[in-house]
Amino acid sequence: MPLDETDFEILSLLAADARRPYSDIGDVVDLSGPAVSQRVTRLQESGVIDGFTVSLNRDRLRAGVGVLVTVTDPEDVDALGDRLAGADGVEGVFTSVDGTVRFTGRTAADDVRSWVHALVGEESFDVELLDSVTWEPSVAGGGFAVACAECANTVDSEGESIRLDGETYHFCCSSCRARFEERYDRLSE
Incomplete structure (x- = not known):
């Protein structure tokens, strides 16, 4: 669905404070509160807005130690991602195009390695203790998507990536x- 400048401004305002009244947002974007509400509903129905969440300051809650875990080359990336997404203490799961899985979470300070091992099993992993985490949602660049280097179609999660030179x-x-690599090899000769 095409988004205009007003949609992006509304998204930015909601990302900063999802509880901000629509009438206040309307004052900023020069729309009425009901018009903002209609746009937000349209953004929700189209899947652009997934939901509204609360951002917790885990340090204030004293909710264990924060960790960043990197699992390189897992046997089944999708199964690991699904397992992590529903696990207690896991806060965010990130899968890169090369198959590396990273996740953040919190657990008791004296039990970090066994907690991670219980989550990832026999997979190889590295753990970094986090001093702080800042998460600032942004819609900057939200109007752009990664384009295929060969045909310019949008690249989604099913896409592929390669690194050359x-x-x-x-x-x-x-x-x-394959077409790109073939042409690249031919031109490199």
Whole structure:
């Protein structure tokens, strides 16, 4: 669904404070409260807005120690991601295109390694203790998507990436990647 400047401004205001009244948002974007409400409903129905959340200061809650865990080359990325997404203490799960899975979470300070081991099993992992975490949602650049280096279609989670001579290229499908690599090799000769 195409978004205009007003949609992005509304999203930015909601990202900063999801409880901000629609009438206040309307004052900023020069719309009525009901018009803002209609736009927010449209954004929710289209899936642009997933939901509204509360951001907790875990340090104030004294909710254990924060960790950043990196699991490189897991056997089943999707299964690991699903397992982590529903696990107690896991706050965010990030999967990169190269199959690396990173997650943040909190657990008792004296039990970090066994907590992580229980979550990831026999997978190889690294743990970093976090001093602080700042999460600032932003819609900057929200109007842009990664384009396939071969055909310019939008690259989604099913896409592929390769690194050639220090540059990363993204593709919408394996066919585009193969055509690009073939042409790249031919031109490199």
